[in-house]
Amino acid sequence: MELYRSHVLVCGSTGCVSSDSLKIIDLFNKELEKHGLEKEIKVVQTGCFGLCEAGPIVIVYPEGSFYSQVKLDDVPRITEEHLLKGLIVHDLTYKEPGKKEASDSIDDMGFYKKQQRVALRNCGVIDPEILKEYIAYDGYAALAKVLTKMSPEEVVETIKASGLRGRGGGGFPTGLKWEFTSKAEGDVKYVACNADEGDPGAFMDRSVLEGDPHTLVESMTIAAYAVGANYGFVYVRAEYPIAVKRLQIAIDQARENDLLGEDILGSGFSFDMEIREGAGAFVCGEETALIQSIEGRRGMPKVRPPFPANKGIFDKPTLLNNVETFANINQIILKGADWFAGIGTEKSKGTKVFALGGKINNTGLLEIPMGTTLQETIFEVGGGIPNGKAFKAVQTGGPSGGCIPAEHLDTPIDYENLIALGSMMGSGGMIVMDEDNCMVDVARFFLDFTEEESCGKCTPCREGIKRMHELLDKITEGKGKLQDVDKLETLAKTIKKASLCGLGQTAPNPVLSTIRYFRYEYEAHVNEKMCPAGVCQALLQFLVIPEKCKKCGICAAKCPVNCISGVKGKEVYLIDQAKCIKCGACLEACPFDAIKKG
Amino acid sequence: MKTFAELEAIRKKAQKDVRLRSGSGDVRVVVGMDNCGIEAGARQITIALMDEINKHNLQDVTVTQTECLGACRLEPMLELYEGEKKTTYVKLTPELARQIVTEHLVNGKTLKSQTIGVFER
Amino acid sequence: MITLKINGFEVQVERGATILQAAEKVGIKIPMFCYDERFKPHGSCRICVVEVEGARSLMTACCIPAADGMVVQTESEVVVEARKEILDLILANHPLDCLTCEQAGRCTLQDLCYQYDIEETSYEGARKSYEKDVSNEFYTADQTKCILCGKCVYMCSQVQNTDALCFVDRGFETHIGTPFEQGIAESTCVSCGNCVSVCPVGALMPKRREKYRYWEVEKVQTTCAYCGVGCQMELLVKDNRIVEVLPVKGHCNEGLLCVKGRFSFDFVNHRDRLKKPLIRKNGELEEATWDEAYDLIVSKINEIKESDGPDAISAFSSARGLTEDNYLMTKMMRAVVGTNNVDHCARL
Numbered sequence A: 001m002e003l004y005r006s007h008v009l010v011c012g013s014t015g016c017v018s019s020d021s022l023k024i025i026d027l028f029n030k031e032l033e034k035h036g037l038e039k040e041i042k043v044v045q046t047g048c049f050g051l052c053e054a055g056p057i058v059i060v061y062p063e064g065s066f067y068s069q070v071k072l073d074d075v076p077r078i079t080e081e082h083l084l085k086g087l088i089v090h091d092l093t094y095k096e097p098g099k100k101e102a103s104d105s106i107d108d109m110g111f112y113k114k115q116q117r118v119a120l121r122n123c124g125v126i127d128p129e130i131l132k133e134y135i136a137y138d139g140y141a142a143l144a145k146v147l148t149k150m151s152p153e154e155v156v157e158t159i160k161a162s163g164l165r166g167r168g169g170g171g172f173p174t175g176l177k178w179e180f181t182s183k184a185e186g187d188v189k190y191v192a193c194n195a196d197e198g199d200p201g202a203f204m205d206r207s208v209l210e211g212d213p214h215t216l217v218e219s220m221t222i223a224a225y226a227v228g229a230n231y232g233f234v235y236v237r238a239e240y241p242i243a244v245k246r247l248q249i250a251i252d253q254a255r256e257n258d259l260l261g262e263d264i265l266g267s268g269f270s271f272d273m274e275i276r277e278g279a280g281a282f283v284c285g286e287e288t289a290l291i292q293s294i295e296g297r298r299g300m301p302k303v304r305p306p307f308p309a310n311k312g313i314f315d316k317p318t319l320l321n322n323v324e325t326f327a328n329i330n331q332i333i334l335k336g337a338d339w340f341a342g343i344g345t346e347k348s349k350g351t352k353v354f355a356l357g358g359k360i361n362n363t364g365l366l367e368i369p370m371g372t373t374l375q376e377t378i379f380e381v382g383g384g385i386p387n388g389k390a391f392k393a394v395q396t397g398g399p400s401g402g403c404i405p406a407e408h409l410d411t412p413i414d415y416e417n418l419i420a421l422g423s424m425m426g427s428g429g430m431i432v433m434d435e436d437n438c439m440v441d442v443a444r445f446f447l448d449f450t451e452e453e454s455c456g457k458c459t460p461c462r463e464g465i466k467r468m469h470e471l472l473d474k475i476t477e478g479k480g481k482l483q484d485v486d487k488l489e490t491l492a493k494t495i496k497k498a499s500l501c502g503l504g505q506t507a508p509n510p511v512l513s514t515i516r517y518f519r520y521e522y523e524a525h526v527n528e529k530m531c532p533a534g535v536c537q538a539l540l541q542f543l544v545i546p547e548k549c550k551k552c553g554i555c556a557a558k559c560p561v562n563c564i565s566g567v568k569g570k571e572v573y574l575i576d577q578a579k580c581i582k583c584g585a586c587l588e589a590c591p592f593d594a595i596k597k598g
Numbered sequence B: 001m002k003t004f005a006e007l008e009a010i011r012k013k014a015q016k017d018v019r020l021r022s023g024s025g026d027v028r029v030v031v032g033m034d035n036c037g038i039e040a041g042a043r044q045i046t047i048a049l050m051d052e053i054n055k056h057n058l059q060d061v062t063v064t065q066t067e068c069l070g071a072c073r074l075e076p077m078l079e080l081y082e083g084e085k086k087t088t089y090v091k092l093t094p095e096l097a098r099q100i101v102t103e104h105l106v107n108g109k110t111l112k113s114q115t116i117g118v119f120e121r
Numbered sequence C: 001m002i003t004l005k006i007n008g009f010e011v012q013v014e015r016g017a018t019i020l021q022a023a024e025k026v027g028i029k030i031p032m033f034c035y036d037e038r039f040k041p042h043g044s045c046r047i048c049v050v051e052v053e054g055a056r057s058l059m060t061a062c063c064i065p066a067a068d069g070m071v072v073q074t075e076s077e078v079v080v081e082a083r084k085e086i087l088d089l090i091l092a093n094h095p096l097d098c099l100t101c102e103q104a105g106r107c108t109l110q111d112l113c114y115q116y117d118i119e120e121t122s123y124e125g126a127r128k129s130y131e132k133d134v135s136n137e138f139y140t141a142d143q144t145k146c147i148l149c150g151k152c153v154y155m156c157s158q159v160q161n162t163d164a165l166c167f168v169d170r171g172f173e174t175h176i177g178t179p180f181e182q183g184i185a186e187s188t189c190v191s192c193g194n195c196v197s198v199c200p201v202g203a204l205m206p207k208r209r210e211k212y213r214y215w216e217v218e219k220v221q222t223t224c225a226y227c228g229v230g231c232q233m234e235l236l237v238k239d240n241r242i243v244e245v246l247p248v249k250g251h252c253n254e255g256l257l258c259v260k261g262r263f264s265f266d267f268v269n270h271r272d273r274l275k276k277p278l279i280r281k282n283g284e285l286e287e288a289t290w291d292e293a294y295d296l297i298v299s300k301i302n303e304i305k306e307s308d309g310p311d312a313i314s315a316f317s318s319a320r321g322l323t324e325d326n327y328l329m330t331k332m333m334r335a336v337v338g339t340n341n342v343d344h345c346a347r348l
Helices: A014-018 A021-034 A074-084 A131-136 A141-149 A152-162 A174-183 A204-211 A213-227 A241-256 A287-294 A323-335 A337-341 A374-381 A415-420 A439-453 A459-476 A482-498 A502-506 A509-527 A554-558 A585-589 B004-022 B035-040 B042-055 B094-106 B116-120 C019-025 C077-091 C108-115 C151-159 C194-198 C259-263 C290-308 C323-337
Strands: A006-011 A041-046 A058-061 A065-067 A190-195 A231-237 A272-278 A318-322 A351-358 A364-369 A391-396 A403-405 A429-434 A542-544 A595-597 B027-032 B061-066 B078-082 B085-089 C002-006 C009-013 C049-052 C071-073 C139-141 C166-168 C175-177 C204-206 C218-223 C232-238 C241-247 C278-281 C284-287 C315-318 C342-345
Touching: A006 A014, A006 A021, A006 B004, A014 A021, A014 A241, A021 A041, A021 A074, A058 A074, A065 A074, A131 A213, A131 A241, A131 B004, A141 A213, A141 A323, A141 B004, A152 A174, A152 A213, A152 A323, A152 A337, A174 A213, A174 A318, A190 A204, A190 A213, A190 A287, A190 A323, A204 A213, A204 A241, A204 A323, A204 A351, A213 A231, A213 A241, A213 A318, A213 A323, A231 A241, A231 A287, A241 A272, A272 A287, A287 A318, A318 A323, A323 A337, A351 A374, A351 A391, A364 A374, A374 A391, A374 A429, A391 A439, A391 A509, A403 A439, A403 A509, A439 A459, A439 A509, A459 A482, A459 A502, A459 A509, A459 C077, A482 A502, A482 A509, A482 C077, A554 A585, A585 A595, B027 B035, B027 B042, B035 B042, B042 B061, B042 B094, B078 B094, B085 B094, C002 C019, C009 C019, C019 C071, C049 C077, C077 C108, C151 C166, C151 C194, C194 C204, C194 C241, C194 C259, C241 C259, C278 C290, C315 C323, C323 C342
Parallel strands: A006 A041, A190 A231, A190 A318, A231 A272, A351 A429, B027 B061, C002 C071, C315 C342
Antiparallel strands: A006 A058, A058 A065, A351 A364, A391 A403, A391 A429, A542 A595, B027 B078, B078 B085, C002 C009, C049 C071, C139 C204, C166 C175, C218 C232, C232 C241, C278 C284
């Protein structure tokens, strides 16, 4: 066995791979060889570190030095200075927004300080393609415990006592789901994992699959033991090729090592599983649609009851949890239900992973205890809003979540609180908006998505979201009336009440919540024909400020439609509003700030 | 893998491989590795240390390097930290480095002849 | 048994019965587009939503099982508002050509808009537009009129087991089509027309031979004469001519017909139709009476049996005859004539 004095961890997840982290790994290996260090220092390809904003990320242990936005050119320097001589390259390590000095160690970084990593514990720590690394971090210890020391009933009771709730959106108590499936009658039962992460911007499930795939294999095996299933399906979207590949490697490794298949480690319990790739329909994240898709049918939701626990895949009792939910299971088994129940709030236990995006400094994945406030999440872990702009709203829960305004930032995050604010936990998307975002436009943007992703089965969702979208189009184009806002509200309520599945029942949330908290913006659009944030193109006007105009003519020269007239050096320039296409070229071109947008 | 006992055995071995990622252990051997140190043969010292530590299967020892320790004429040199306690060894050879491992780290005896105090006096 | 309250009426039903079935028991009608008891519950159209006390959202009466102690309102303000909104949404995407639409008078959308006073849609905006598929011999499919209740698809896949129709695309673009959009003629369609029979609007229509309105016709229930199954059907008769055939839910056909029963009725009024027996005399077929014909058959059989034995005779009967008729045919050949040379046509 070789002993290394240093480990160089390079993120090999989708985000960093897309900015060439695999080439960085190759180059590190070449450089190490060049300096004769290859036997002392090991390069490890890991899963996601979470701080995707700073990718590609390289962490050097034992120091824990966090190198961010590493370019290929930086690799020889890091090798020579840090790996050879032990000198941390300070100008390449991550500097947190608002701080003068770069952080030398990952332990000092604000992004990680408030986090508590349970589901993501191994992401960015282990090489996901090496089983031994997973085992080193207590991998398969929970399975061993369950198969040797616990009865299926005890496992179900433990999960129930932990208070874990579904992390895919609904927040249904996981232990109850397990209990229902274990008690359901059927000769054949299935365990299925929902890895069809469809929320735009959410990638916690992908991160677990890419960074720690064995955790899913292990947890699903535990679940199968608990409910009495012997076969499992993982439904992953085909747009996640790295995740699919790594999960398949994990399944194969587990099979080769008797951790999966017939008679697992001599326990007498058998369980095997397969991956089913989905074609990328958002609605297939809905459990009944997902089951239809696994069965080879068009992914369309079905009426419940019967619930999957009684009639799921091929009409057999099926336990269906999402990736993040499963990723908590092994830790609950190992550390106990009390440990897990000790984290979080009264009704929402444990931690939750959020995908932070939008107008935020630390774009990426973070895992925080339930009950952390939105304020802490956005301003401490997330590092606040870039460019000194003011916070306006945060949208939680993916495209069907609601927008929460600044006055509710002190709300502790949990399932109930978010619903009370007109939003939801969803799978954990968190999009931050600043003063430059128009809330009507934001609502329209999300409906654009849900309109296209509606499966088309039920009338309110298929037809209703389209009409809501059209009404919003009308308003943002300055053609809206006050009645249209009322119409939006009543239609939204019918869609919520009468739709078949969660997609339709939640799709109007962005509209309802923005009307609730930002009604004045809607009213400005319809009454004053004005977009307060200056986003809606049709409502913009570009005007020359006569007092500031130096009659230079640069704006007229830049205008692509020749709608600016004036005489160079003699006459103040004027924009013909009828011809103006509102491209903003004049505004950018004017050297004297003599053109305003309003 | 056939049994749970085997799984645990694999875990024990694997944990050693990834120990570094939870930061430095209590015992750290820090080799001066600036240009002056490299010039004086610090690389060979590191390699010898690693080899010897591996031979003795010492679990909790971290080997790192650092910049010039400020006494270039005594290079190659290293600082050995055991919690708060620091021992500085100077004018090393690979052979001496191995002795530090066997004497100091394994047997717990300071290798007095190579400590900085001897040379500074 | 389960006891629940619907619109204040107490009703008892078997465990597993839906709210709809419970409502029917006390004579309460609930509107529906997509429901058919022959399909697995799918709850697509949402027009049957009712208010269940304590429930977060409205429930579809057609597929939610009744529960003990449930309190249901089928025409409360919330329910009526939701239904009106759904009708409004459907109308916003449906041509208002009722004046010429052949489904007029048999159209569920028309009936429900009348019931809930929806005169026109309150929405302006995109409307779907598809080319009408006229490739099938017997019926047309006009997706522009389709309200996507899904009945045709489920009829084809769950009852007829032909799987010719499917949903295509997503969201507002969703429509009914055939695999790879090849058109009905290129699909596995067997032209049974059961999809046409369940279409609540004018999207799937039989190709008509002549113009008629549903309120002009007289309905005559009868048994299909094509084969021995005994399917029940309703002949729509205008001016003493059959203009269309609709299935009736009889014991043996459960509201289904095949291509022959559903679409092949032209022969009834055809000028070449045989109404009297013909006997060939001097090389020409001449009309005869039934007595003449029977006499001839009897004498010929006796004559041949005498000269060449019974096995020189064979009988061929029609599958259009009833099972009983065909049984009698074999009985006569075996017992009376004395031969096993019996066959029939089941391939008509």
